[in-house]
Each structure stands twice: as C-alpha cells, then as structure tokens.
Amino acid sequence: MKYVYAHLPQNEDIGFEERSYSVTEGLLEYQGRSVLYLHVDASDVTFCDRSYASHLVSVNVKGYVTRWKYETNEKGEALSEIEPVTDDEGKRAISDLLRTSLNIATVNFF
Numbered sequence: 834m835k836y837v838y839a840h841l842p843q844n845e846d847i848g849f850e851e852r853s854y855s856v857t858e859g860l861l862e863y864q865g866r867s868v869l870y871l872h873v874d875a876s877d878v879t880f881c882d883r884s885y886a887s888h889l890v891s892v893n894v895k896g897y898v899t900r901w902k903y904e905t906n907e908k909g910e911a912l913s914e915i916e917p918v919t920d921d922e923g924k925r926a927i928s929d930l931l932r933t934s935l936n937i938a939t940v941n942f943f
Contacts, residue, residue, distance in 0.1 A: 838869070838895055840902070840911040860898070861934075863927055869895040869915060870931060891939040892931050894918060918942055 841856045855875075861868040871893045900914035918924055928940040 835899055835914050835916045838913045838915045839906055839908075840913065841871070861927065861930060863923070863930065867898040867901075868918070868927055869898050869913065871895065872935065872937075890937060891941060892935060892937055893941045893943055894924075894927060894931070895943060 840858065843857060855873075857872045857874075859870050859872055861870060873889075873891050873893060875889045896915040896917040898913055899916050902911040902913055904912050906912055918927060924942055931940050932938065
C-alpha cells in the first residue's frame, strides 16, 4: 500500500528546546529501485522511565520511492509517494547495506 510522505526539514535542528534532533534523508539503490531512508541523530534524550541518553543515532527506512517530490502540501513541504518494504529478504538486504555503508547498528522499517 503506497502512502504520501511529507519531507522533513534537512540538516537543521527540529528538536525541543535544550535538545537536538536532526534528520538527513538519503536514497539507497536496491535492485533497480530507490529506497528512501532517514538518518536520525538525537542528543540529550530523556525516556518515559526517566533514563537518559546523551546521543542516539538510527536509520528509519521509509520505503521504495514511486514518485519523488511531485508537489508540495499547504505547509510548503515536498511530497513523495512511497511504497513500504514488506518482504523479509528485502528488509534484511537493505539493513545490511545501510549498516555497512553508514556504520550504524539500528535500522528500522516503517
């Protein structure tokens, strides 16, 4: 099932005051298709159980791009059409490629 993705601001802090949260989009070529992923970098993170982490990094895979930045919404954000990665083999292969190329442990699929 395809969905519309509103692109987030790039390379700027979008976190709460006294915290840092930034997102950088990336495209990975996999089996002739472009995969959109978000490299998320957060610092000074407090969790519900009151624990704390000074720095967290992860990659969130949005899915295969079917239409790239084809229009904007009322907020002026670019919109792309995305198809989620649903097969386990594809998820494993994409995770391995991203972990290796970005030197990161955590890859999430949405």
